[in-house]
Amino acid sequence: MADMSTTPLTQLDRVVIRFAGDSGDGMQLTGDRFTSDTASLGNDLSTLPNFPAEIRAPQGTLPGVSSFQVHFADHDIATPGDAPDVLVAMNPAALKANLGDLPRGATLIVNSDEFGKRNLAKVGYTSNPLEDGSLVEAGYQLHALPLTSMTVEALAPFESLTRKEKERAKNMLALGLLSWLYSRDTAGTEAFLRAKFGAAPQILEANLTALRAGHAYGETTEGFAVRYQVAPAPMPPGTYRTITGNQALALGLVAAAERAGLHLVLGSYPITPASDILHQLSALKRHGVTTLQAEDEIAAIGMALGASFGGALGVTTTSGPGLALKSETIGLAVSTELPLVIVDIQRGGPSTGLPTKTEQSDLLQAMYGRNGESPVPVVAAKSPTDCFDAAIEAARIATAFRTPVILLSDGYLGNGSEPWSVPTVADLPDLRVSFASEANDLDGEGRPVFHPFKRDPDTLARPWAVPGTPGLEHRIGGIEKADVTGHISYDPANHDRMVRLRQAKVDRVAATIPPLEVDDPSGEARVLVLGWGSTYGPIAAATRLVRATGGHVARAHLRHLNPFPADLGEVLRRYDRVVLPEMNLGQLAMLLRARYLVDVQSHTAVRGLPFTAAELAQVIHEHLLALAPEEVSV
Amino acid sequence: MTIQLGLPTRGTDGVPTVPDGTSLTKKDFTSDQEVRWCPGCGDYAVLAAVQGFLPELGLRRENIVFVSGIGCSSRFPYYLDTYGMHSIHGRAPAIATGLATAREDLSVWVVTGDGDALSIGGNHLIHAMRRNVNLTILLFNNKIYGLTKGQYSPTSNVGAVTKSTPAGSVDHPFNPVSLALGAEATFVARTMDSDRAHLTEVLRAAAAHRGTALVEIYQNCPIFNDGAFELLKDRDQAEARIAHLRAGEPVRVGSGDAAQVVVRDTTGRLAVVPVGEVTDEQQVIVHDPSDPDPSQAFALSRLDDATMQHMPMGIFREVTRATYDDAVRAQVDEAVERAGEGVSLDALLRGKDTWTVDGTRPGEVEQTLEGEVTEGPTAAAGDALVQEADEVRPE
């Protein structure tokens, strides 16, 4: 779109925008498109969608508010931003639900058409905040615009569309306006609309018209004193795209299967916030991916395990309640020593909990949620793009060690997005596996024989002998097996040995993982902030804030929760204090205390939302202060 | 019968066979493991029949897999020298579904008990049958939980006195054949441990069937439910009670003066009446397992009750329907073929919306709209706009 504005441009280093509206207002799409257009400008960015559990809560009510926050900058950023600089509110409910997060001085762009008596009453406004001066008094820069009627007016020539249909394009008008305000090019969105509505020319034209009308309004209005520009962030050379955690995870699984030379078979049962992975993989049949939507989570993992027995890379994806149902089959996979990847996109619990909100409270379930001594490697993704690498790592461990592996992500990572430097497949780890093809032992009389539980001396992995291989016929199952031969065994000494062997095998994974990376630029830190999973971004942002005020703080993040990196204990003991923020009641802290006898300081919150950088910075400051009151300026 | 274009039609199509001129024997299918059922257990007879029958299939031994659940009967795979998995209670159909779908070159069998299949695993069983996965399911029905030492099962009769029902069971039982027909299984049969010839005949048809073949096998547990099927084993009693289902023939019970036949009475129900009382030949039903409408097969399955006065045995239903595993594979194969050489994982990773950062000019960005578009909707892109709603995020 040609730029005709005369409004002066102001350079900003970072901006946080939150789009909020009714579930039916299309805010996720609006945010998504703004993100895409922002990404192609070269800004670093991070997003946080936040939506209700109900598909359509009653219109105009607080429970029905859906929002999408995007943080973009001319430098490297780690989180979707603590507080919005701009709130786009499509109705009174969206205003009311989000106003509390807005700092003084923030910009408000509000659809005034929706502020009629009824809508105001629905959310308990006794007077119209757009007119009673309260917002301006509170220090907000208010732009009350009749977005709905502007849209209808712009679409007047579209006679075949009803008024209701026209109204629905108001999100595109808002997007056009914001694109103008922040100097985004809308070419990407236009191309997207063309691809999407190519078959419906009227609808396509209507959306393009609304988008352009929003942009044009910005150009001609005098309502905005300045518009803004955020320069591209310096990023390492490469090809980039934006990607959500769930998309990245799905692609990671496909890439892992390709690098392992295995057929990817997903068994899954729909559950928020994991279903996207099932959808993504179901659309990748041309890459040889098989997806099976099972009758429940137990069947889903059963199908995956059956496929693994047959020599495929069996994967199952779920969230906490589904992981609970899969426990017994994970135990079977531990016992049969077959590769299997179990993906848990964590959400608020217990029980149904908060299906659309994020939490890290399945760690102990992943570690111990099974009967018997049932060790399972656990890996966690730390950011949306990292879900790709974490999936490959989970598959590596599963195939190399013939074990189920639990991969933990969460709703925040799954739905959040950020720019991704797209890797080249040839540069990804080589995960090739070899199936057993011949006898691997001698029997009592010295004849060659196949023993399904004769282990690799390095990894302790047993051979993967798939049906169809002549001469290696054998039976596996959940009953305890005799070491080496794999026959049923109830022998006490054998059971003790097998329990320890299975544990030792998982422990040996530690030999294949790199030492823990510690970020301690000054080398003077006495406090280490340790994290796992999606707290990575907030912790990174918080430590930056602390360092910017002269505080010395070190930071490390765990990819592997089981086994821990071999040097973890040594790293923990190097610091006077270890602070561990978690979105649970201190699950990793408990494991570390038990394992290393280190007095880990937990900071916990389970609000269904990620930590803010400011909150964690405050926590770190308090710990610095407690250790050395004289050195810290808060 | 419908004709399946391009899809295999026999149960064992696609499974490698032994080289021409060679054959396997019962001994080849016998593992070195000591069989540990109680003396006199009906499971022995079924094992012997299966081991005796398998060579007849002419398949390579390594391409046969037995998957079982938990129970006395589920120990079965250990005694067969094929590939096998003794899994967990009730889940064998799910595991077998994954295996059969991933590997079309395998002949996959499920061994399960009445508790395993119909209690804890009821869900997986019905879904395997409705999907019509190419599996042969051997359901050992001894009307008791054997392995856990004698509690009543979902097939135990009302009033059954067992360890957990000292005052008699009040639980209404399932009829496994009715259940399978209700789930639209494409092959449903009933046979008996002690009738080797009949068992083998049913196994032969079940193995030849492409799709889920459910075979209910009445199996005596001499320890916890001895004689449960005695009325069907005693020569004279059996003669008077068993209705052998034969395609194209009237359904008869008994012989000579006591001969009876199944008719459709004036209310439309099936009834068993003495041959001499048949007034209208039209009333006599002729068994047609290939009838796409399962209602007559279902009505036949309702003829038996706790008294076992009339017991239909044999193949109730045998119809052709596309199998789940064939269809899943066909979709993938077709997509792979259509994409041909054009499919590139690198292009998939790039997606359709990329930009390039060039190292020589920091911050310089070039946008491209290329690469691969996914077949379905992407995660974040909802469908708002003028058409639909975008935020579909239920539990």
Ligand SMILES: Cc1ncc(C[n+]2csc(CCOP(=O)(O)OP(=O)(O)O)c2C)c(N)n1
């Ligand atoms: C999850 C689980 N629950 C319960 C059991 C105990 N259990 C083992 S076998 C069985 C019932 C077996 O009955 P059936 O399937 O009829 O087999 P049978 O022993 O009669 O052949 C039960 C309840 C178990 N192994 N696993």
Ligand code: SF4
């Ligand atoms: S308990 Fe019954 S079913 Fe189990 S092995 Fe003994 S006789 Fe057979």
Ligand SMILES: [Mg+2]
């Ligand atoms: Mg039983």
